[in-house]
Amino acid sequence: MIKVSVMYPAGADSRFDMDYYLGxxxxxxxxxxxxxxxxxxxxxxLGGGEPGSPPTYAAVGHLxxxxxxxxxxxxxxxxxxxxGDVPNYTNxxxxxxxxxxxx
Amino acid sequence: MIKVSVMYPAGADSRFDMDYYLGxxxxxxxxxxxxxxxxxxxxxxLGGGEPGSPPTYAAVGHLxxxxxxxxxxxxxxxxxxxxGDVPNYTNxxxxxxxxxxxx
Numbered sequence: 030m031i032k033v034s035v036m037y038p039a040g041a042d043s044r045f046d047m048d049y050y051l052g053x054x055x056x057x058x059x060x061x062x063x064x065x066x067x068x069x070x071x072x073x074x075l076g077g078g079e080p081g082s083p084p085t086y087a088a089v090g091h092l093x094x095x096x097x098x099x100x101x102x103x104x105x106x107x108x109x110x111x112x113g114d115v116p117n118y119t120n121x122x123x124x125x126x127x128x129x130x131x132x
Numbered sequence: 133m134i135k136v137s138v139m140y141p142a143g144a145d146s147r148f149d150m151d152y153y154l155g156x157x158x159x160x161x162x163x164x165x166x167x168x169x170x171x172x173x174x175x176x177x178l179g180g181g182e183p184g185s186p187p188t189y190a191a192v193g194h195l196x197x198x199x200x201x202x203x204x205x206x207x208x209x210x211x212x213x214x215x216g217d218v219p220n221y222t223n224x225x226x227x228x229x230x231x232x233x234x235x
Contacts, residue, residue, distance in 0.1 A: 032175055036188075051234060071235035072135055075200065078228030085139075085229050097178065125181030126188050131154060132174035 030067065030130040032091050033100055035123045039074055039087040042120075047073055047088060049118040057114055058092070065103035068093035087121070097127060133170065133233040135194050136203055138226045142177055142190040145223075150176055150191060152221040160217055161195070168206035171196035190224070200230060 037045055055069060070091040074084025094100040104111070115123070140148055158172060173194040177187025197203040207214070218226070 031178065034175075034192075047234065055235065069235060070233070072137075072231035073234050075134065075230045075232055077230070084231065085227055086231075089137075089231065124188055127178045127180070128175035128187065128189075128192065129178055130173070131150065131176050132158065132172060 031094050031097055031100065032128045032130050033094065034126045034128065035090045035092070036086045036126065037088045037119055037121050037123045039084050040121065043087055044120045045087040046118040050088065050090070054114055054118055055090070058090075058111060061107035061110055062092070062103045065094055065099050066092060067095065086124075087119075093130070100127070134197050134200055134203065135231045135233050136197065137229045137231065138193045138195070139189045139229065140191045140222055140224050140226045142187050143224065146190055147223045148190040149221040153191065153193070157217055157221055158193070161214060164210035164213055165195070165206045168197055168202050169195055170198065189227075190222075196233070203230070 037043070051071060055071065059066060059069065068091075072089045072091075074086045074088060076082055076084050092100070094103070140146070154174060158174065162169060162172065171194075175192045175194075177189045177191060179185055179187050195203070197206070
């Protein structure tokens with residue numbers, strides 16, 4: 030199983046609309062990726078390691094797929110639709126990481 | 133539910149022993165944090181968003197707790213034991229983020 034983590038950096042000028050993300054963007058992702066998408070998790074950053082410090086990421090979305098190939102095949106035909114919706118909920122460029130789920 | 137994500141940056145000189153992490157460090161974390169720890173997930177970075185690009189993090193460990201307070205209370209008495217084991221599997225300083233689980 031692989032996990033695609035889409036991490037939205039926090040910052041003084043950054044904006045992230047969690048309601049839109051949960052209510053519109055994630056449903057769009059589910060609808061377009063279909064059965065290839067094996068799971069979704071969403072987190073909102075609260076803080077860093079030191080008490081009172083800011084989080085590195087304002088929000089993170091995790092998408093699970095059977096393999097990197099399954100992700101690429103499902104995502105490619107809908108890349109424009111999905112990435113075109115991003116400015117509707119944030120003004121920051123997300124950092125994307127693909128990981129192997131070990132546990 | 134909150135998630136504590138411990139993210140180990142990838143880099144040319146960075147070292148991360150996944151076998152030790154899964155076989156020794158995570159069991160130590162489970163043993164010391166006890167029932168306050170509601171779940172554990174571990175990922176190994178494969179790549180970034182662009183094909184062939186490196187991952188931001190070599191590895192990420194996620195720990196679930198009922199609340200920030202539950203995490204702090206469980207972690208504080210064992211902080212030295214847990215952080216003291218880190219040099220046994222990596223030479224990088226992890227970035228820590230506390231997040232609220234939204235989905």
